[in-house]
Amino acid sequence: MGVGIAVGLSGFAFGVTAAGAGISLAQTCALSLFVFTGASQLALVSALAAGGAPLTAAAGAFFLGFRNAFYGLRLSRLLGLRGGARLAAAHWVIDETSAVALAQRGQHAVRLGFTVTGATLFVLWNLTTLLGALGAEALGDTNAWGLDVAGPAAFLALLAPMVRSGVERATAGLAVVLGLGLLPVLPAGVPVLVAALAAPLVLLVHSRALPGKRAEGDAKSAERAGKRTAKEESR
Template sequence: MSAVTEPPAMDALAEAARPTAAVVRDALGVGIAVGISGTAFGVAAAGAQLTVWQTCALSLLVFTGASQFALVGALAAGAAPVAAVAGALFLGVRNSFYGLRLSERLALPRAVRPLAAQLVIDETAAVALAQPDRRSTRWGFTVTGLTLFALWNLSTLAGVLGAGALGDPAAYGLDAAGPAVFLALLAPRLREGGAERAVAGVGVALALAATFVVPAGVPVLVALAAVPLVALVLRFRARRGAGVAR
């Protein structure tokens, strides 16, 4: 009887372990793929004349790629530090909304919440919210966050040291790395449907138009107006559609 019952028991154990293994595999894939792009941030920061310790401090303390690239891109373009920081802060606000959604899904102990908050970014939220249950949500969030944090900071250091070893980043065109990567981060939103694509498109149009009339660093703040504008248009269309339906 034992020979008959052991295989099903082993199969059951394998089935129970498979979801966790799959979550870890996907989380590692995202963490590694995105983490190594910190090299580009290191190069961009060097192009903006940031020192090694300033660059590494940004990755350690800020740890949100879009805000970091927006900051160094604005500084490289000659923006005032206040405008550059304001733009980066506005972009980072979205992480607060991720945190609200993740708090219920993760249900972490109070003692670890401050540490977990540092890991709330686009990638960790995407992996965590794609999971079907709390256990896999925690695995996805933790593995993605720790992997990405470690690799992002290591690759940031490698990027800024490598760019510094080359001399003046502008001589190699490395000063364009920040704006280029920031646009690359925005590009996927243009391929999405609905409100995401509309906000991204309107934001790009507003930022481009603003570059001719406002100082450097301010266009990214002007682009934020895309959110309420698109929201008002969608709300108007929804009300109009409801009226026609009646």
């Protein structure tokens, strides 16, 4: 519930940012209600606010949201839901619910963590989106408040502890370099699309290096085995 409350409150930032980008109240609330994935929502409105083409902005949001499909593949087996419950749960498969669910042990705990986090976050996110959109006028220049970074900051705080292996760190680092490096030279919304290429690029390099590492490991194993055999024979 703590994660749901903490992240749910950042829906206020989305509401303010969307209003500042010229998106209507109805459209802003509809995005939170039906899209319900903060990173994609903020990417969409930020790209539009920066003058990006609607199609490019939507494409960037889509690719950011596509990661939830991979969460769903993992959670599908752990939650063990069927029929309508499974379809309803799919709408709540996002970073926060996945992180909490995957940290649990046992199906009951996984379901409880997923459901409580999802329900808390869904209600608060939509409520604070409405409040943010309604209160945007009272805040004046919304860009001066820097509220648009609240969502990405919360996303990074959840993601950082999950980046453990060398491949994961390399992917994250390359994505940051591509996204920030191309930000000044490409239209709004395009850098995030290019940054998505970090994962396949790193995996390609890693897969090519893997046979060599395996061969080296096999050679060392064979060498150790030979030494053990020589010691046994000398006895």
